[in-house]
Amino acid sequence: MLGAVGPRLRELRRQRQMKLSDVADVTGLSTSTLSRLESGHRRPTLDLLIPLAQVYRVALDDVVGAPPTGDPRIHLKPIRRHGRVYLPLTRSGAPVQAFKVVLPPRGDGKPAKQSTHGGYEWLYVLSGSVDLALGTQVTTLVVGDAAEFDTRQPHSITGSSDTASEILTLFSPQGEQIHIRDA
Structure with missing residues (x-):
């Protein structure tokens, strides 16, 4: 060992x-x-x-390299930031970070501030609808829609329904794309 x-x-x-x-x-x-x-x-x-x-x-x-023992569950500790609630679904330091994010209802109609940072993100809409802004292009995603993008381009994700929206998001700081291969 x-x-x-x-x-x-x-x-x-x-x-x-x-x-x-x-x-x-x-x-x-x-x-x-x-x-x-x-x-x-x-x-x-x-x-x-x-x-x-x-x-x-x-x-x-x-x-x-100790063998796995004990409780394998991730104990969710919500993080509240900018009116959103982030529920971590992976342990800190995992190569790919997974979060369930609860977005507040649609805002006042003003465009959200976009940010950039290294990495790659994938998201899936669980409930409600969200606006994904990538530069000047805004795409509305509804339940069951998924999107992926390079986070080095200006982006924002905001709720676009009258009630809170929930998304599942995977983020890789290394900028690796999520690939699923059919067997």
């Missing part, structure tokens, strides 16, 4: 696009120690693994 820790640490660091020196700066561990951990030339200890798990935002069990 301990022999697999090094490669796991290297993969976590690379997924987060960090250099050994970046991790060393944040954890206070030397780049030499980190390099030896990743190559398997240094035995991992809790003193070394705990700060690395914190930097990589993963559970210590994930770093050491």
